[in-house]
Amino acid sequence: GAGVSQSPRYKVAKRGQDVALRCDPISGHVSLFWYQQALGQGPEFLTYFQNEAQLDKSGLPSDRFFAERPEGSVSTLKIQRTQQEDSAVYLCASSLEGGLYGDTQYFGPGTRLTVL
């Protein structure tokens, strides 16, 4: 079956612009995660959804970052008034359940955001 898909794959924004990044998880997966990966670093957690409920947003770096998953499937990560430090690859992952006993997270290809 289809894996996790993300769009766009690449996004260039001018400083101060708003951007929206989309994630389509694997069908039927309950959990959805967003991560931010800076160049040469490991991914860092941003936020977590279980179905439509955002249960953890402790990793969002500022109130300019907002995520939603209104129908428990597709998710959108929105960044308002982008700054250069927001330049990174944004990864989406989904898992079948809630991560019990090492439930596997499946990652999408990422969206590379460059803020000029």
Add this chain to the structure above:
Amino acid sequence: GNSVTQMEGPVTLSEEAFLTINCTYTATGYPSLFWYVQYPGEGLQLLLKATKADDKGSNKGFEATYRKETTSFHLEKGSVQVSDSAVYFCALSIPGAGSYQLTFGKGTKLSVIP
């Protein structure tokens, strides 16, 4: 808090050489441990995992054993191939601890030369 430390790269090996990538962790609970791999131009893929002490995860000739006493999960392969060239990430999650987020190390880039 939770953290993962893995050996810095890049690592360059000749084909058929033995590979070890060290990974140690600190965790506030009883973590599950993972190795993810990122091939050039591709997304992160799960390579192997272990969910309790002394478990050995294995896949594609790679192995890692969950060592609670040394808080380690070192990745090994007996004979690497050019196709193993990639970035390898060690990671942990705490089952039952709320968001089940993965905490990653910084990654180790492996290059295998013919």
